[in-house]
Amino acid sequence: MSTFVLLTITGLGLGAMYFLIASGLSLIYGLMGVLNFAHGAFLTVGAYGAWFAESKLAGVSVLPRFLLGALAGLVVGGVFAALVELVLIRPLYKRHIEQVLVTVGLALAVSALVVAIWGNDARPFTAPSWLGRTTSVAGAHIPNDRWVEIATALVVLVALNAFLRRTRYGLIIRAGVENRAMVTALGIDVRRAFTLVFAIGGVAAAVAGVLSGVYFGTVDPARGTSLLIFAFIVVVIGGLGSLRGTAVSAVVVGLVQQYANYYASSGLGDLSVVLLLGIVLLARPGGLSAKLA
Amino acid sequence: MTPILSVSDLHVHLGESHILQGVSFDVADGGVTALLGRNGVGKTTTLRALMGLVDRRGRVELAGESIQAAATHRIVRRGVGYVPEDRDVFAGLTVEENLRLAERDAEPRYGLVYELFPELKQRAKQQAGTLSGGQQQMVAIARALLSDNHVLLVDEPTKGLAPLLVTEVARVLERVSELTTVLLVEQNLGVVARVARDVVVLDTGRVVHIGPARELLADKPMVNRMLGVG
Amino acid sequence: MTRYAIPVGVLVVLALVPQFSVDIPYVFNGSIDTPGTLQLLALCLLFGGVAMTYDLLFGFTGLLSFGHALYFAAGVYVTDVAITRWHSSFIESIAFTALVGVVLPLVLGAVSLRVGGIAFAMVTLAFAQAGSILVFKNPHKWTGGEEGLGADYTRLPQGLVGIFNTKHLYWVALAFAAAVFAIVQWAVHSSPGHVWQAIRENELRVQVLGLRPYAYKLMVFVLASFLATAGGVVYLLLLGGATPEVTSANFTLTLLVMVVIGGTGTRWGALVGGVLYTWANERLGDASSSHAVSSLPSVLRTPLQQPLFVLGVLFILVVFFVPGGLARFGRVRRLREAFQR
Numbered sequence: 001m002s003t004f005v006l007l008t009i010t011g012l013g014l015g016a017m018y019f020l021i022a023s024g025l026s027l028i029y030g031l032m033g034v035l036n037f038a039h040g041a042f043l044t045v046g047a048y049g050a051w052f053a054e055s056k057l058a059g060v061s062v063l064p065r066f067l068l069g070a071l072a073g074l075v076v077g078g079v080f081a082a083l084v085e086l087v088l089i090r091p092l093y094k095r096h097i098e099q100v101l102v103t104v105g106l107a108l109a110v111s112a113l114v115v116a117i118w119g120n121d122a123r124p125f126t127a128p129s130w131l132g133r134t135t136s137v138a139g140a141h142i143p144n145d146r147w148v149e150i151a152t153a154l155v156v157l158v159a160l161n162a163f164l165r166r167t168r169y170g171l172i173i174r175a176g177v178e179n180r181a182m183v184t185a186l187g188i189d190v191r192r193a194f195t196l197v198f199a200i201g202g203v204a205a206a207v208a209g210v211l212s213g214v215y216f217g218t219v220d221p222a223r224g225t226s227l228l229i230f231a232f233i234v235v236v237i238g239g240l241g242s243l244r245g246t247a248v249s250a251v252v253v254g255l256v257q258q259y260a261n262y263y264a265s266s267g268l269g270d271l272s273v274v275l276l277l278g279i280v281l282l283a284r285p286g287g288l289s290a291k292l293a
Numbered sequence: 294m295t296p297i298l299s300v301s302d303l304h305v306h307l308g309e310s311h312i313l314q315g316v317s318f319d320v321a322d323g324g325v326t327a328l329l330g331r332n333g334v335g336k337t338t339t340l341r342a343l344m345g346l347v348d349r350r351g352r353v354e355l356a357g358e359s360i361q362a363a364a365t366h367r368i369v370r371r372g373v374g375y376v377p378e379d380r381d382v383f384a385g386l387t388v389e390e391n392l393r394l395a396e397r398d399a400e401p402r403y404g405l406v407y408e409l410f411p412e413l414k415q416r417a418k419q420q421a422g423t424l425s426g427g428q429q430q431m432v433a434i435a436r437a438l439l440s441d442n443h444v445l446l447v448d449e450p451t452k453g454l455a456p457l458l459v460t461e462v463a464r465v466l467e468r469v470s471e472l473t474t475v476l477l478v479e480q481n482l483g484v485v486a487r488v489a490r491d492v493v494v495l496d497t498g499r500v501v502h503i504g505p506a507r508e509l510l511a512d513k514p515m516v517n518r519m520l521g522v523g
Numbered sequence: 524m525t526r527y528a529i530p531v532g533v534l535v536v537l538a539l540v541p542q543f544s545v546d547i548p549y550v551f552n553g554s555i556d557t558p559g560t561l562q563l564l565a566l567c568l569l570f571g572g573v574a575m576t577y578d579l580l581f582g583f584t585g586l587l588s589f590g591h592a593l594y595f596a597a598g599v600y601v602t603d604v605a606i607t608r609w610h611s612s613f614i615e616s617i618a619f620t621a622l623v624g625v626v627l628p629l630v631l632g633a634v635s636l637r638v639g640g641i642a643f644a645m646v647t648l649a650f651a652q653a654g655s656i657l658v659f660k661n662p663h664k665w666t667g668g669e670e671g672l673g674a675d676y677t678r679l680p681q682g683l684v685g686i687f688n689t690k691h692l693y694w695v696a697l698a699f700a701a702a703v704f705a706i707v708q709w710a711v712h713s714s715p716g717h718v719w720q721a722i723r724e725n726e727l728r729v730q731v732l733g734l735r736p737y738a739y740k741l742m743v744f745v746l747a748s749f750l751a752t753a754g755g756v757v758y759l760l761l762l763g764g765a766t767p768e769v770t771s772a773n774f775t776l777t778l779l780v781m782v783v784i785g786g787t788g789t790r791w792g793a794l795v796g797g798v799l800y801t802w803a804n805e806r807l808g809d810a811s812s813s814h815a816v817s818s819l820p821s822v823l824r825t826p827l828q829q830p831l832f833v834l835g836v837l838f839i840l841v842v843f844f845v846p847g848g849l850a851r852f853g854r855v856r857r858l859r860e861a862f863q864r
Contacts (some may be wrong), residue, residue: 035641037776088839101783101842104776109835116829175383175394181346182381186395186436187369229652229772236645267660274649274656278634281646285638 002139007258013146015254016153020208021231022246024201030177030241038103040224041110046077046206047219070210081202085195114221122218145214177241233277297322297474303351312338314498325475325488330495336478340446374437378448380429384422395436406435427458444474451481463487494519541690558689565696567798572700574781574797576750582787584743585723587644590651592774594748598755603765604665607675624752632744655770671766699757780838786848804830
């Protein structure tokens, strides 16, 4: 029983990270039709931004050091993503294939740049020691970082939802996901919403980057890409452009991965996620939240 | 008097088809000008081109200023309202949100909108996707009325509506035409007869007739030739 | 007839390369008949060929697959495992790999092609990812997991083993590239080939004409994947072993980069793109340790020493300024001017 609890909480923690990455991907694709391969780069930039800031705060005590580092990571991630949209994506408006290709090139370049500056090896990431300890729940010893991941993802989910439902830009984005042309036909310049959505995605990915630094204890240049593949799978299963679908799908994928890895055999978890994607897409090509035509 | 809308040698290519082959006409200020023609001649494409929703070549002037190279949102901000053929209301948003999205002026004309369409006030919190066709049409027209526009481009507002609703829409159009100029694409000649002052007739991407509505509609053979089937 | 003149001419010139002792400074690190340069040229030709197989899918038929690496990797790993772990003969291994090269894309393609667009891209990505996981899991210790699997060279044809036989390997790679070129050209000019290009333009229209796009897409999928598997076998011979890098999503993305830089859906584009990318990747690696680059200030030096950084930036520049790829360079500007009137 306690193993089940541990697996469930860990699965939710993993799902939390997937959600943070996938939410940005989903909004970007839903609103702009861009399959953003550079999203993993946003995660990496955020993670390394946080790590770099932390390394400059060596004398400071751990908790403020971690929080300030995390904040720096978020700012860097958001600003970077906004710049990418302005400089690389906006000029290619309406040329969807070229936009996707540009994100591929950017992903390669950023990955290589990070390796160039800080090397291929994982760098240890400082986090409050409390996160490394465990709490007992129903006999299971849950590492505390899992709680933080789940809590953070919930906060982000609530905040994003509030943003989409209560603000004018949120309204524009929701409408734009449905019918971008009609939004412009109401006199609204959607391009500002595009930059905003990229920035939001960048911040969320950066949060995932910082949390993955805590989860794995290190930052490393390849993590953005490996998590990105799962994030893509989560987004496609959940339905591109649907925040709710992404949240549900992230939870399902995280849990399936954990359970399969333990109850079946190690490594099978990742395969089962792939299998899940195949099954969902064949039954419902639009993903879980797509309405059947 | 300067026409509110002046179109000169408008060309539109979609893929390999040359849909509009040099369309030219003026829309006089005030009242309803009807854009007529058989299916597929390019009426909807003309409106979309005026809105900047398709690539176009030629000259278009709104209240004397050229807009043929402007982006859609800028054209709209200069005072153009658009009621598309398929209504294009945002199904996932409520009626209220659909209207709120369309707010442009400092004082959007909710008074006018709710006077014309009291039902929209009652259904404010209802999801637009659950509305009937007629109700969605009301939302689509209401959106364009919220702002004080120079001209409204309205595309087949009575399509697919029951006769009672058709009359309703015609009544609304009459009221609207007192406030702003309307360029109306319409297949229903009864509605055209009721509201339109002038007509512009298209055939295979070109203008073949411009004149007073009453004159054309009284000429049955001409109506058959230009708008009839076969 | 003149359509054949240039390709045959190029083939003859390339075939004669190992016979000449010519030094081309900066382009190559040594005369063109040295094993090092021949190995590089062989790799360039191999990837030119594999890029052409990807172009068949993406450039001609418009199928954006993110899992093409899987079939290439199948060629590499199935042959290697058959030879080294199952102790089959070279011929038996090749035959078995050929069988896999047809059956695997037939089955996976039949499933993936039931969806289109993004969903198709994701399913192909997922299948390739599954393959990658399988390789890393190292079932029965067959694949060698993270470290890869060196091939048992005693079972390879002796004419293709050892540094003195590099020129034979070069000719094998050249033969592969030539064969793929010929097959792709023949295929796209055949009547299914016209349907593939029609599918890329407007799949709905193809359906309206009474043809079943699914069957044609499956056809090109199996053909492209089979040719990629063949490329994998050649790769195994060239490197003498298998490494898991070839199963990664990154690998398919580099194929995409090659094809786009060269120009999708053109005669020479993919080949040129594949050759250039492979050459650049190798030579940039050499250049990064050269004196010219080491003496740059570290702000410039550090990124430039990573070939993938340079290639990534180059790719972005190509997408922006030469969107048709190098093969269309002259034509693009004229096309754009015509549209802007």
